[in-house]
Amino acid sequence: MKKTRNLIIEELAPKKFGFLGQVWVAFLCLVIVAALFAYYQQVTKGLVVTGMRDYALWGVYISNFVFFVAISLVGSLVTAVLRLSGAQWSTPLTRISEVIAVAAIIMGGLTIIIDMGRPDRILHIFMYGRLQSPIIWDVLVISTYLMISVLLLYFPLLPDFAILKKHFSDRPKLSNWYGKLSLKWKGNAKQKNIYNKSIRTLSVLIIPVAFGIHTVTAWLFATTYRPGWDSTNFGPYFIAGAFVAGTGAVVTIMYILQKAYKLEDYITDKHFDNMGKLLVMLCLVYLYFNVNEYLVPAYKTTKEEAGHLSDLFTGHYSTMFWSAIIFGLIVPVVVLIFRKGRKPLPLFIMGLFVVVGAWWKRYIIVTPTLLEPFVPLEGTPESWHEYWPTTIEWMITFGTLASALLIMTILFRYLPIIPIQETIEENE
Amino acid sequence: MNEKIKQNRREFLKKGAQFGLVATAGGVMLTQYFSEPTMAGNEGEMVELMTTEGDLVLVPKSQVEEHHNESAYNPREGFVDKKFVMVVDLAKCKNAKKCQSACNKGHYITGDNAWLKIYKMQESEETAPYWMPTQCQHCDKPPCVKVCPVDATFKRKDGIVLIDNERCIGCRFCMAACPYSVRIFNWDEPKQAELIIDDEPYTPDYCGKPSVKGTVDKCDFCPHETAKGELPFCVKACPNDVFAFGDMYEDAVTNGSGQTFQLSKLLKDRGAHRFMESLGTEPSVYYLPPVDRSDDFEVGLDNYTPNQSVFKDLE
Incomplete structure (x- = not known):
């Protein structure tokens, strides 16, 4: 199935939103506006509008933050790890995963600000920042990761921008924008040399930084004494879980994009099949880390751990805990082992399971621990002994998720979803 | 073989020479030390001082150098020549909660959260329950200070851990x-x-005056009281002398009735411990075990309100 250069450009050039696309964007904007209203309430009234109190001092904002950081790791997995390991098949997925990574890490950074009691003092982090605090490590490593991710999204776009400049010559304004963004790309040998070298350098650079962001995020918890967090397993455990979440997000979104933009010739069953296999492997690795994380303390059952673990295994959080493990990990593994399970539609459904499960998994990592302090839960109002997000917290949380989706939608609207130049080269 | 012996001897000689030098230098210093008192002795003025063991000794006045704290008081540094400690006698606590209400009142606590709490503790089913007042332990290795990203919570030289609520970003x-x-x-x-009601400017060594929305508060060990020569609110308010407060360098702590104890002796004699010692936080608060109690545990049950935070007892 050979396609001409012009046909490929025609099929892959960004397209205007259809009716469904417009409804989708309007819906996202609506959710975001509601979230802005809720955030205004929170800023004026204080964090008292949340369900958090002195025991449950972190809640859904922090678990949502961890979720975003986790999702963003997929950029490094698909663009860097797969690229460097010579997996040619992943080329059409690089841009999708890099867009997901950029959107997620931007929203991760914003979500942590939402959790602050004094967001007006955000500059204090730069004025008085102290290197001994894991929060400062997180600030440093997240901004580095955002920068490399943006570059890793942008550099491979240069030849595509040059192509789009020509393609949209009938629309001078748009053409002009693409021309500016292409940084005078002509595709001569010298440019190609720099281009290839920089992408390879960035691909190598992003791997340690990606490990850094999620390891440091894990350390926000692991550097405390709290049962359930006080674990040397936390860094690799978070990274393993992040790859699962991110891959789940990629398979979900690539299915939607394939259908929405009719990309069946470019995102094929083969891609779904391979991503399905990858997801099985990642889920199994994460399951292994889960066994380590829960079985070892359960074997010892120290007094502190026992309270926390019984909450998860049989107590208040057991439905949530077992649902996240079974539907977010075990069911996808079982379904995706079979070739038929790795067809686009079942894989899409399993991807959704994985992403939703991953979101709740972070909720379960963050919130129950705080309700098992070392001292008795006494001398406080009874309502403080439990935590459930308030409507305002949910509105803001959904707003951050909608914002991430809106960033992706806009980027997918104006950027070629499948790298055009690379597709042409591979086609020749 | 021969070579080795030679070498050893050479080394011995070298070391000997070094030792000689040290000895001479020491001698010079010693003579200086001894010669000065004789000069001072002419003036004949002696002062009475207390050693760290608690014995009184007479020392020539010329040998005593008065220590002046050159630097002005800085709320972030604290009292550089002090190290505050507290001793909590669990044998005396009857959950009267006067400490809590005094602390709440003194620090203008208005929220649903007291800084000082009295827990009903029981190690295991077979052991006796007891009342345990807790507040900030003012750890020498404070885990809170370690993680603060903006240096809003800090450790002073006098051992007190404070929060600058103009700096705190509320990350929790x-x-x-x-x-x-x-x-x-x-x-x-x-x-x-x-x-x-007064409009003194904010200083981090008076926590709660004022409290600021979106920031963290906690027990400040009352440096605003000690600076006036008073004991912390909780120490003064306790009708049962549960708390004793003092300076570790002076080796003395004083309770609400004004009795002063030698700290080291009290801790030794009563078998004191610190809360969660195994975590390595090195608290400045010592607990004396609840043995030979002055009253039954049940006496405190009248005041036991596990789901009520701020004990409002304004007499």
């Missing part, structure tokens, strides 16, 4: 890090307008 990492759960957050507007 310190609260997650504290194993004693003594830090409280101002979730709501504190509404202290009617309580704080």
Whole structure:
């Protein structure tokens, strides 16, 4: 199935939103506006509008933050790890995963600000920042990761921008924008040399930084004494879980994009099949880390751990805990082992399971621990002994998720979803 | 073989020479030390001092150098020549809660959160329950200070851990890090307008004056009281002399009735311990075990309100 250069450009050039696309964007904007209203309430009234109190001092904002950081790791997995390991098949997925990574890490950074009691003092982090605090490590490593991710999204776009400049010559304004963004790309040998070298350098650079962001995020918890967090397993455990979440997000979104933009010739069953296999492997690795994380303390059952673990295994959080493990990990593994399970539609459904499960998994990592302090839960109002997000917290949380989706939608609207130049080269 | 012996001898000689030098230098210093008192002795003025063991000795006045604290008092440094400690006698606590209400009143606490709490503790089913007042333990290795990203919570030279609520960004990492759960957050507007009547400028060594929405508060060990020569609110308010407060360098702690104890002896004789010693936080608060109790545990049950935070007892 050979396609001409012009046909490929025609099929892959960004397209205007259809009716469904417009409804989708309007819906996202609506959710975001509601979230802005809720955030205004929170800023004026204080964090008292949340369900958090002195025991449950972190809640859904922090678990949502961890979720975003986790999702963003997929950029490094698909663009860097797969690229460097010579997996040619992943080329059409690089841009999708890099867009997901950029959107997620931007929203991760914003979500942590939402959790602050004094967001007006955000500059204090730069004025008085102290290197001994894991929060400062997180600030440093997240901004580095955002920068490399943006570059890793942008550099491979240069030849595509040059192509789009020509393609949209009938629309001078748009053409002009693409021309500016292409940084005078002509595709001569010298440019190609720099281009290839920089992408390879960035691909190598992003791997340690990606490990850094999620390891440091894990350390926000692991550097405390709290049962359930006080674990040397936390860094690799978070990274393993992040790859699962991110891959789940990629398979979900690539299915939607394939259908929405009719990309069946470019995102094929083969891609779904391979991503399905990858997801099985990642889920199994994460399951292994889960066994380590829960079985070892359960074997010892120290007094502190026992309270926390019984909450998860049989107590208040057991439905949530077992649902996240079974539907977010075990069911996808079982379904995706079979070739038929790795067809686009079942894989899409399993991807959704994985992403939703991953979101709740972070909720379960963050919130129950705080309700098992070392001292008795006494001398406080009874309502403080439990935590459930308030409507305002949910509105803001959904707003951050909608914002991430809106960033992706806009980027997918104006950027070629499948790298055009690379597709042409591979086609020749 | 021969070579080795030679070498050893050479080394011995070298070391000997070095030793000689040290000895001469020491001698010079010693003579200086001894010669000075004789000069001072002419003036004949002697002063009485107390050694760290508690014995009184006479020392020539010329040998005593008066120590002046050159630097002006800085709320972030604290009293550089002090190290504050507290001793809590669990044998005396009857959950009277006067400490809590005094602390709440003194620090203008308005929220649903007291900085000082009295827990009903029981190690296991077979052991006796007891009342345990807890507040900030003012750890020498404070996990809260370690994690603060902006140096808002800090450790002073006198051992006190404080919070600068003009610096705090409200991330609450310190609260997650504290194993004693003594830090409280101002979730709501504190509404202290009617309580704080004087308009002294804010200083971090008076926590709660004022409290600020979106920042963290906790026990400040009352440096605003000790600076006036008073004991902390809780120490003064306790009708049962549960608390004793003092300076470790002076090796003395004083309770609410004004009795002073030698700290080291008290800790040794009564078998003191610190809360969650195994975590390595090195608290400045010592607990004396609840043995030979002055009253039954049940006496405190009248005041036991596990789901009520701020004990409002304004007499």
